[in-house]
Amino acid sequence: MTTRYRVEYALKSHRRDQFIEWIKGLLAVPFVLYSQPTGVFEGQGINNVKMAEEAHRRYAEIMRDVELMIDDHMAHQVEHNPVPSKLKMLVPPIGELFTRLPLEAAFKFQDRKRYISSRRYVAPSFNDVRLILNSAQIMAVTTYGTLQLATFDGDVTLYDDGQALESDSPVIPRLLDLLQKNVKVGIVTAAGYTEAKMYYARLQGLLDAMAASTTLTPTQKQSLIIMGGEANYLFEFDPCSPYLLAPVERERWLTDEMMSWQQDDITALLDVAESALLECVKTLNLPATLLRKDRAVGIIPKEGVKIPRESLEETVLVVQKILEVSISAAATFRDSPKLNRVPFCAFNGGRDVFVDIGDKSWGVAVCQKWFGGGDGKMIKGDNTLHVGDQFLSAGANDFKARSVGTTAWIASPSETVELLDELADLMGKKLAQTS
Numbered sequence: 001m002t003t004r005y006r007v008e009y010a011l012k013s014h015r016r017d018q019f020i021e022w023i024k025g026l027l028a029v030p031f032v033l034y035s036q037p038t039g040v041f042e043g044q045g046i047n048n049v050k051m052a053e054e055a056h057r058r059y060a061e062i063m064r065d066v067e068l069m070i071d072d073h074m075a076h077q078v079e080h081n082p083v084p085s086k087l088k089m090l091v092p093p094i095g096e097l098f099t100r101l102p103l104e105a106a107f108k109f110q111d112r113k114r115y116i117s118s119r120r121y122v123a124p125s126f127n128d129v130r131l132i133l134n135s136a137q138i139m140a141v142t143t144y145g146t147l148q149l150a151t152f153d154g155d156v157t158l159y160d161d162g163q164a165l166e167s168d169s170p171v172i173p174r175l176l177d178l179l180q181k182n183v184k185v186g187i188v189t190a191a192g193y194t195e196a197k198m199y200y201a202r203l204q205g206l207l208d209a210m211a212a213s214t215t216l217t218p219t220q221k222q223s224l225i226i227m228g229g230e231a232n233y234l235f236e237f238d239p240c241s242p243y244l245l246a247p248v249e250r251e252r253w254l255t256d257e258m259m260s261w262q263q264d265d266i267t268a269l270l271d272v273a274e275s276a277l278l279e280c281v282k283t284l285n286l287p288a289t290l291l292r293k294d295r296a297v298g299i300i301p302k303e304g305v306k307i308p309r310e311s312l313e314e315t316v317l318v319v320q321k322i323l324e325v326s327i328s329a330a331a332t333f334r335d336s337p338k339l340n341r342v343p344f345c346a347f348n349g350g351r352d353v354f355v356d357i358g359d360k361s362w363g364v365a366v367c368q369k370w371f372g373g374g375d376g377k378m379i380k381g382d383n384t385l386h387v388g389d390q391f392l393s394a395g396a397n398d399f400k401a402r403s404v405g406t407t408a409w410i411a412s413p414s415e416t417v418e419l420l421d422e423l424a425d426l427m428g429k430k431l432a433q434t435s
Helices: 004-010 018-034 038-042 045-079 086-090 103-114 126-142 171-180 196-212 263-283 309-330 360-370 399-403 413-434
Strands: 149-152 184-188 224-228 233-237 245-248 288-292 296-301 344-348 353-357 384-388 406-409
Touching: 018 045, 018 126, 045 086, 045 103, 103 126, 126 384, 126 406, 126 413, 149 360, 171 184, 171 196, 171 413, 184 360, 196 224, 196 233, 196 245, 224 360, 263 288, 263 296, 263 309, 263 344, 263 353, 309 344, 309 353, 360 384, 360 399, 384 413
Parallel strands: 149 184, 149 384, 184 224, 384 406
Antiparallel strands: 224 233, 233 245, 288 296, 296 353, 344 353
């Protein structure tokens, strides 16, 4: 049951994506104009078909108009035009886009699956628009471009929250199919472990399947890496390791910008975050324990209890604000730690809150560099797809990945399976056309 409280809570600014909400608002107009729910009772089947056709036409026109605005926005990017695009003026938070988005075609694809135009009582929803955008992005990186790198979040994306990638997971054969198509794969997760056995426990099904595969070449098997702690620990597939993963020394994978992060500054930032977390535990009376790592600090629930979602999000927003203020203040004093040199990510993990050094934009960038071919080369953003479940503007650690590549926002591992099937189908069609 959806309570008024849940509805109002979902409307809070930090729980919304303004681009999706804007598109949803555009689609609400033809829904109201062409919706005639009384036809359901009057048995006017022909009228219902006509209404669905008209609604489909209007929805498609709107998507085409937005598509053209995206093209204009990208033209402004290329030209470095100081005048904001029309899309930027209508949706100020819109950032850099790496590919054009065929929204009209994507809508028609999703309409065939979800019968959006045939609904008389339920208007096009947030999820409808989210899935349309996903389809458009998948079309963009296959039909109009070449997918070279696919990165994935772990929890809720590849497996259920707090679970592991078991051998019977339907995600596994689809990831192996990507590798067989010579697409590089990176698993970019917030889980920050320094030992390979911890990641093996979470990804055992996939790693065992890769080791046993007779169809993957040695090169293709080397096309999987694990980036842990957002952007802090890199492991590569190693069939000779007891846990099928080998750690990679930081000096081999750090980007030039990451090399400037000084340990004293990292420690100082984590100290501020720790103090802010402890204050939230005290203020909100949270049943939580502090956990400090070398590159992260967070709070985890005590045994047998669950921290309310609202308390987790309050903690994220408070800690984020305190860190931002501390960074701004430190920048004005010559002898203070250079906190502004160290990026961070404060996020709600569903049952805990953590502050990590770096964020997933850095993690994906490391994957782009690792597979870029050396000599400073990197896989470009328009050849990269990051799949994750947390893309809200605050307290969501996949959000920053939008700044370095294309993204797809899923809500469950089953949606990841559907997305990968859609991706494989489009890649197969493109291969058939070029052969």
